[in-house]
């Protein structure tokens with residue numbers, strides 16, 4: 377989950393590396409560092425905490441050197457301090473690493489036995505020493521790196537630099553992504569194409585097991601056995617995006633406000649609004665020929681998939697098995713040959729989701745990826761990519777990616793239902809029409825910001841919050857709780873409202889507000905009964921509903937947020953907005969770091 381960069385350039389590279397690291401800071405922000413080669417010697421600057429600290433350091437103590445590597449860290453092994461910050465050095469070898477070296481303890485013992493001293497608590501330092509040991513044995517740099525790579529178990533993207541050669545970086549990938557960027561007389565390495573965007577949009581992605589020798593005017597990719605392999609050079613589409621907060625205080629706020637537009641783009645990609653139909657998709661199967669779907673994802677993307685399960689089962693009469701990817705990948709689930717699997721991921725790099733995909737690949741079922749980063753590993757390893765057109769999402773808390781994932785899943789449900797004949801042409805038109813209104817309703821919800829901000833001010837005084845919902849509002853309840861806990865650090869839980877009396881009701885008192893997500897739908901009255909149970913125990917209710925729901929709620933609430941009356945099918949997309957806004961404003965009142973909350977990273981490339 378760290379971000380890595382390497383540049384073999386023609387001008388001093390340290391400022392360029394910092395610029396690239398800024399675009400990778402979403403991957404981790406516990407510490408950062410840069411190393412270059414100055415007059416045949418390795419030189420480095422490292423700083424604990426955010427990248428601004430490193431920038432400050434470099435301002436006072438600049439680095440020269442036209443070749444360099446850089447790192448922004450999400451700590452796995454060793455506390456986030458300067459000593460554990462990358463790059464790590466060993467006798468003329470410098471290294472930056474994203475991932476986990478699983479056999480580091482054993483290698484550490486072995487290297488200590490050979491007299492190597494460890495200055496950090498990281499797993500990464502073993503790699504620097506392993507390579508240095510080969511150099512000391514007289515092995516040339518490239519071969520020394522190759523020998524060391526063969527000793528590593530685990531997940532890694534690495535950039536390795538040698539004091540003895542200022543025209544060489546060795547990159548390696550096993551798990552986390554690594555892209556090589558092609559310039560004119562200069563070359564780049566980065567964890568993703570966005571990092572390299574200021575320099576080039578011509579990139580080559582390494583595949584698992586690949587390693588590459590990168591010099592100013594040439595590069596060569598090898599497989600783990602050292603055989604040269606060809607990898608496609610692509611034009612990166614992500615490169616053109618500007619990563620900028622605009623007039624907003626935080627990326628999260630900007631991304632919440634972008635939703636009417638990006639939902640509209642995403643829906644237009646999949647639906648023909650004039651005809652009132654779903655557009656044909658290039659799927660390697662027909663939904664009429666399959667009898668089951670498997671979904672897997674993590675975090676917010678998982679909760680989008682859970683909403684999708686309700687939609688697919690209800691409208692397309694297609695059962696969906698869904699699990700969080702960290703469980704899916706290990707539970708050896710039997711997968712019917714008449715099924716298809718879909719993986720949902722904003723980044724397209726989440727390690728557990730990727731592993732689940734690979735499990736399904738082995739099972740031989742067709743695979744679809746619902747991803748925001750089109751060039752990501754998950755997209756590249758799928759049979760078909762169904763993009764969310766959310767644009768880059770920078771805030772760690774996922775907002776617009778979630779509603780775009782829901783938009784794709786809704787459109788896909790219509791496609792499946794139409795192919796399976798479980799909806800009529802008129803019903804298809806009605807569903808497409810209701811989706812076409814989503815951007816307009818989303819824009820209306822954004823105008824409730826003053827009321828939601830006021831509720832958030834109250835909420836920020838509590839230590840625990842419970843979210844309740846039924847049907848598609850149940851995943852939303854969990855999403856609301858996830859959003860609130862990750863950015864405000866208030867403890868929050870999301871429950872199916874019907875489960876309340878099976879345990880969580882014991883928690884209800886005046887110190888635990890209960891946020892009820894309840895559009896006036898078929899089962900609204902059931903949720904009202906649950907609200908009565910909360911009210912009877914002195915619980916404070918914040919109800920998110922529509923006009924009809926507000927009129928029929930029959931309980932006193934601490935606050936009722938009234939959303940536009942929307943068709944039931946699109947309610948999960950619309951109701952996502954107030955829960956995002958509530959979490960956002962609460963975090964702002966609490967004064968937390970909204971875009972880069974503690975302990976988290978945007979892209980989780982380790983399991």
Ligand code: M6R
Nearest residue numbers: 675676677721722723726773774
């Ligand atoms: O990139 P992905 O969509 O695969 O990421 C999955 C989760 O890590 C992500 O949704 C996470 O839960 C967010 N921080 C939630 O806001």
